[in-house]
Amino acid sequence: MILNTLDKIASSVGVHRDTMKKYAKYLPVFGHKSKRQSYITTDKLLDFITKRVKEEGVKKSLPLYSIKDAIEICGEELFASTNLYEKKTQKAITVAFNNLKGGVAKTTTVANLGAVLASLNQKVLLVDMDMQNQLSTYFDNSTGIDLADDDDTRTIEELEKTFAEYSDEDIDSICSMVATEKFAKKSLLNVIEDFKDTNEVNLDLVDEIIHTADVGNGYTVDILPSEWKLGRGFEDIKGLMNVAILLRKILARAREKYDFILIDTSPANIFAIQLSFFASDYITLVSTPDQKAFQSFFNVLKEFDITKKVASEININIRLDSLILSRTKRTKSQVFWSSLYEYTRKKRNLNLYTMPEKAILSDTDTKNIALIAHNIDKEGAFDTIDGLIAYAIDLINRGE
Ligand SMILES: Nc1ncnc2c1ncn2[C@@H]1O[C@H](COP(=O)(O)OP(=O)(O)OP(=O)(O)O)[C@@H](O)[C@H]1O
Ligand SMILES: [Mg+2]
Numbered sequence: 001m002i003l004n005t006l007d008k009i010a011s012s013v014g015v016h017r018d019t020m021k022k023y024a025k026y027l028p029v030f031g032h033k034s035k036r037q038s039y040i041t042t043d044k045l046l047d048f049i050t051k052r053v054k055e056e057g058v059k060k061s062l063p064l065y066s067i068k069d070a071i072e073i074c075g076e077e078l079f080a081s082t083n084l085y086e087k088k089t090q091k092a093i094t095v096a097f098n099n100l101k102g103g104v105a106k107t108t109t110v111a112n113l114g115a116v117l118a119s120l121n122q123k124v125l126l127v128d129m130d131m132q133n134q135l136s137t138y139f140d141n142s143t144g145i146d147l148a149d150d151d152d153t154r155t156i157e158e159l160e161k162t163f164a165e166y167s168d169e170d171i172d173s174i175c176s177m178v179a180t181e182k183f184a185k186k187s188l189l190n191v192i193e194d195f196k197d198t199n200e201v202n203l204d205l206v207d208e209i210i211h212t213a214d215v216g217n218g219y220t221v222d223i224l225p226s227e228w229k230l231g232r233g234f235e236d237i238k239g240l241m242n243v244a245i246l247l248r249k250i251l252a253r254a255r256e257k258y259d260f261i262l263i264d265t266s267p268a269n270i271f272a273i274q275l276s277f278f279a280s281d282y283i284t285l286v287s288t289p290d291q292k293a294f295q296s297f298f299n300v301l302k303e304f305d306i307t308k309k310v311a312s313e314i315n316i317n318i319r320l321d322s323l324i325l326s327r328t329k330r331t332k333s334q335v336f337w338s339s340l341y342e343y344t345r346k347k348r349n350l351n352l353y354t355m356p357e358k359a360i361l362s363d364t365d366t367k368n369i370a371l372i373a374h375n376i377d378k379e380g381a382f383d384t385i386d387g388l389i390a391y392a393i394d395l396i397n398r399g400e
Helices: 006-013 017-026 043-060 067-074 076-081 106-119 156-165 168-179 188-198 203-209 230-237 243-250 270-278 291-313 332-347 360-367 378-397
Strands: 093-098 124-128 211-216 219-224 260-264 282-287 319-328 351-356
Touching (some): 006 043, 017 067, 017 076, 043 067, 067 076, 093 106, 093 270, 106 124, 106 219, 106 260, 106 378, 188 203, 188 230, 188 243, 270 291, 282 291, 291 319, 291 332, 319 378, 332 351, 351 378
Parallel strands (some): 093 282, 124 260, 282 319, 319 351
């Protein structure tokens, strides 16, 4: 359930709205930093903190059974001095998101789950293993170049004329401007090329290429970016010894620094998928309710079985974790596909989270804004990521 006004949140917590306003900054209530003073949260997020407050009560031998109890009995002191969001395990949790099929919302999931985790005070690294590098610039407003956007006041005829008048030199310079990539020579490719020459992973180089992206409301994620030539880079190292654990080595220092490492993979690139499997604790599949995506989901499961066996021989334990069923709609064919997924995911012990098909994502895609910090249609945004919020809470609460 979405609570989208201060009054609704205050009433759900059981306190006066002025008290709620004061405590919003300690709780997973978003939008309170915006000028318009908007407030939004969900019952799942409040339940998450309620559980943490109860645990504090047990530790402190105090009767804390709700957020209200914590406010009334302990006041700000408890909220200011306790990290109610602390992840249960000490070590970093690495999750790879896969499907051999393209366009099933892998990148959307990784970017938005990362933003949700960051907004819940987790230190997050997103790794872009896809040469398409969509994740690398997902939260970036400065990289798009469009010489005629929809706000352009010229008519189509005028625009065609303008382009017809450009000289070859003009077009050449436009081409090179458009082709310039923000993370060219500052991406995973640098590390891979250096590895090809030295047969070692330079962890300082890894630190140098990581950049920080703003995900709204004052929160950030770090990103290990990719570039188009990464595809060629992968081809060049495929035959090298022990190359399967290359990404695992690349992430060695990151595992000491971050709470969560989320890896976005490339569709139809078995090599990149295998590197991500070997680097992860958990494998999550992202799929859509249609035949091709289901076939591909099935094949990734087989690929996982092969990798798990090889990995266990070198003492690496990888586990299947969840299925994100994305772009779901309430249609008759959905009933068919959902039941096939439901059967398979139960058999394979996968948790299930869904992300419904929502028009808001086409907007967000162009505006590069994390759904958790969406300012226009907040309710629609929270509706879309409700499943990812549940997954984020599950990951934070996960024991050894
Ligand atoms: N729940 C959704 N509702 C509507 N559109 C969505 C949803 N999820 C993703 N999309 C859209 O689907 C398209 C593909 O999503 P995305 O890029 O995340 O998929 P992908 O699996 O990473 O693709 P690729 O395999 O090319 O890397 C994007 O335009 C995205 O905005
Ligand atoms: Mg993608």
